[in-house]
Amino acid sequence: MITGSLVLIVLTGLLLGLTAGFVMHRSDYCVAGMFRDAFLFGRYGGLRILFLQVVVTMLLFELARQAGLLPLYPFPILAPPALVNLLGGMVFGLGMVLAGGCVFGTLYKMGAGSVVSAVAFLGLILGSGLYALIHPWWKELARATILAPERITLPQLLNLDPLLPLLFFWLPALFLLWRWGRQGLLRRPVSVAGYLQPWQAATILAVIGLASYLLVGMPMGVTTSFTKLAAMGAAVVAPEWVAGQSFFQAVSLDVLHPASGARLTGGPGPRPDLLFAIQLPLAVGVVLGSTLSAVMLREFAVYLRVPLRQLLSALAGGILMGLAARMVPACNVWHLMGGLPIMVMQSILFLLGIFPGTWLGVKLFRLLVR
Structure with missing residues (x-):
């Protein structure tokens, strides 16, 4: 039986996704x-904008925490840092260049009619499932390379109140x-x-x-779905x-939400659960929001x-992103828009890994595609 709270979670995810997809398409944000x-x-204009987003999100998250609105802080799915987070970031950076878009970028471009992004999306699903083949030994590698057991954020490592760092x-x-x-470097x-x-x-x-954090209890993320x-x-x-x-x-995910008393559970298996109800509507919303924007601007077009x-590159890139999103775990949306703003150490390692991965991706893209 579908409860009212579950319906509300689904509608919230869909609305947030619609808004995000519309905004990203209107700004070519990837x-x-x-x-x-x-x-x-x-x-470097794009990286300046990403820096702006992280800083603003930091401010908003900390204000919400100070107001007592983030009882799950940091969120339980987040884990202590390990060297595999760095390697996963490298694989993800490589994949998103070959795919022609990050996870949300793939979704909103697909919503605007991009066949290349649709192929990359297929790769994302394939890669996410193929990770199961390497999970047992990768899990052991992650355990062996943990850098700070029982410490998730940088403030926890330094034993400081989050506000100070x-x-x-x-x-x-x-x-x-x-x-x-003042220099006009934040505008196009x-x-x-x-x-x-x-x-x-x-x-x-x-x-x-x-x-997303306030209404559904966790930062934005879609790759578990x-x-x-x-x-x-x-x-x-x-x-x-x-x-x-x-x-x-x-x-x-298996935690009791302190504020609502609801039990939040979910996992990667083939069973509908709360994670599925949270993440899938968000992903669908991003696609539909972009489609709406493209139709309104008369830009929706499918080029076959x-x-x-280029299609093979997109498929390979999608597979690599899907694999990396489970290796880290989670994708750029979760880490750069959710983990990094509260100084989660695995998110910092993920970001550091993206740079060499992107560099390698650019080299391969030039060699193999153009």
Whole structure:
């Protein structure tokens, strides 16, 4: 029986996704492009916008925490840092360049009619499911490379109240953003109808991230739902194989929410659960929000004549992103928009890994695709 609270969670995720997809399409907001352009063209405007989003999200999360609105802080799915987080970030950075978009970038571009992004999305699902093959030994590797047991955030490692290291970061960050703003480095010189400046999109996405944390109890994330879709598909054709994989039997979320008293449970297996109800509507909403924006601007178009090597690159990139999202675990949305703003150490390692991964992705893309 579907409860009213579950319906509310689904509708909330859908609404947040619709808004995010609409905003990202209107601003051409894609994390993959931000990192790729830095290495490919020496353009750092996108990374400045990402920096802005992280700083604004930091401020919003800390205000909510100080007000007592974040009882689950940090969120239980987050884990202590390990060297595998760095390696997973490298694989993810490589994958998103080959795919032509990050996870949300793939979704909103697919919503606007991109066949390349649709192929990358298929790769994301395949990679998420294929991770089950390496999960047993990867799990042991993660345990062997833990850097700070029982410490999730940098403030926890330093045994400090989160406000102190955040203030230490905010002061120079705000000065830097003020200076960039005075120099016009946070704006793009365009005057296209319906265009949303990236700094405006970053601010709106930060608010959406906070809304997700407040309303559904966790930051934005979608890739566990992709894993569940892969498991559901595999269960149709190979149910015994799915039943024999320890990864699909795992429970990654099982916690009692202090504020509501609700029990939050979920995992990567082929069973509808709370994680599925939270994440899938968000992903669907991003696609539909982008479609709505593209239709309103009369930009929705499906181009089928795409070079085969570009499609193969997108498929490979999607598979790598799907694998990496389980290796880290979680994708750029979760870590850069949810973990990094509260100084989660595995998110910091993930970010550090993205840079060499993106550099390698640019090299391979030039060699194999263009």
